[in-house]
Amino acid sequence: MNISSRFSVAIHILSILEINKTGTNTSDFIASSVNTNPVVIRRITGMLSKAGLVEVKPGVPGAKLAKDPGDITLLDIYNAVNVVEENGLFGVHDSPNPDCTVGRNIQGAIVPLFTSAQKAMENVLAAVKLQDIIQDIEAHEM
Amino acid sequence: MNISSRFSVAIHILSILEINKTGTNTSDFIASSVNTNPVVIRRITGMLSKAGLVEVKPGVPGAKLAKDPGDITLLDIYNAVNVVEENGLFGVHDSPNPDCTVGRNIQGAIVPLFTSAQKAMENVLAAVKLQDIIQDIEAHEM
DNA sequence: TTATCCTGTAACAATTGTAGTTACATGTCG
DNA sequence: CGACATGTAACTACAATTGTTACAGGATAA
Numbered sequence: 001m002n003i004s005s006r007f008s009v010a011i012h013i014l015s016i017l018e019i020n021k022t023g024t025n026t027s028d029f030i031a032s033s034v035n036t037n038p039v040v041i042r043r044i045t046g047m048l049s050k051a052g053l054v055e056v057k058p059g060v061p062g063a064k065l066a067k068d069p070g071d072i073t074l075l076d077i078y079n080a081v082n083v084v085e086e087n088g089l090f091g092v093h094d095s096p097n098p099d100c101t102v103g104r105n106i107q108g109a110i111v112p113l114f115t116s117a118q119k120a121m122e123n124v125l126a127a128v129k130l131q132d133i134i135q136d137i138e139a140h141e142m
Numbered sequence: 143m144n145i146s147s148r149f150s151v152a153i154h155i156l157s158i159l160e161i162n163k164t165g166t167n168t169s170d171f172i173a174s175s176v177n178t179n180p181v182v183i184r185r186i187t188g189m190l191s192k193a194g195l196v197e198v199k200p201g202v203p204g205a206k207l208a209k210d211p212g213d214i215t216l217l218d219i220y221n222a223v224n225v226v227e228e229n230g231l232f233g234v235h236d237s238p239n240p241d242c243t244v245g246r247n248i249q250g251a252i253v254p255l256f257t258s259a260q261k262a263m264e265n266v267l268a269a270v271k272l273q274d275i276i277q278d279i280e281a282h283e284m
Numbered sequence: 285t286t287a288t289c290c291t292g293t294a295a296c297a298a299t300t301g302t303a304g305t306t307a308c309a310t311g312t313c314g
Numbered sequence: 315c316g317a318c319a320t321g322t323a324a325c326t327a328c329a330a331t332t333g334t335t336a337c338a339g340g341a342t343a344a
Binding site: 143168169170180181184185187188198199200201202203204205233 | 321322331
């Protein structure tokens with residue numbers, strides 16, 4: 001199991017939009033950097049657009065950031081591309097047997113723990129901004 | 143996407159082994175509490191056995207905890223059932239284009255972040271013992 | 285206006301992982 | 315030996331992901 005690479009691709013896309021902000025970033029161009037199919041890029045860009053992170057118009061080549069990279073967190077991106085449902089990171093078997101002590105209490109015992117484990121992970125993502133990624137990328141080009 | 147319910151089922155199994163420690167916990171019995179097929183239970187019990195968390199012998203009915211429930215963390219169980227690979231929670235698109243500034247630096251920029259986000263989640267699991275789950279279950283039966 | 289280039293999206297295939305199931309070999313023990 | 319349990323292979327059904335083709339529709343320059 002792993003979280004869909006849509007997330008890492010989305011970060012890649014947004015980084016390009018900022019770093020190459022003076023250029024025209026078409027889905028073809030971005031696809032060649034990500035090394036995938038342009039349709040994959042358009043799909044993800046569509047999700048980012050619905051989430052208000054990018055601006056893109058049918059017929060007009062290229063996409064642009066809709067916000068300052070300092071105002072976009074990795075959690076925003078993660079939520080935008082629907083890779084994990086809210087409180088849904090951990091799958092839980094449903095309908096355990098209510099006639100068993102463990103069966104009727106297991107969900108109540110583990111769901112809150114799973115929720116807080118997921119939250120801990122998401123808090124790390126919330127603490128990182130797109131700006132931080134950009135800086136890291138640029139620092140390696142010096 | 144979510145983490146396989148093998149994890150929650152494994153916690154369920156181990157809880158039964160402790161709470162019903164005086165009984166004989168066959169895969170059939172456990173399956174009726176989890177509400178699944180006995181083979182699913184035996185598969186997971188086999189993984190827990192390889193990880194040294196339970197003792198089970200071919201031909202001998204029932205399984206037993208191999209350790210004190212105070213010495214088993216949720217992280218131990220999570221690792222035992224192989225639901226997430228080490229540093230593999232987040233999928234990352236491979237072979238981005240090295241001829242692009244973003245392409246050649248994106249992995250270096252995001253992998254450490256993904257690793258620390260995953261670690262944060264796993265640290266929450268590491269802080270919870272099977273014993274805590276058992277106590278929670280029993281507290282609800284008072 | 286028309287040609288061209290782009291985005292949006294439906295539709296489909298290939299791949300992978302999960303969960304359930306049947307079947308059966310093998311081990312234990314009365 | 316017989317009854318019963320575990321271990322495991324093999325198969326199905328299902329869902330999500332990723333890549334792909336095809337095409338409708340918008341924007342713009344000549």
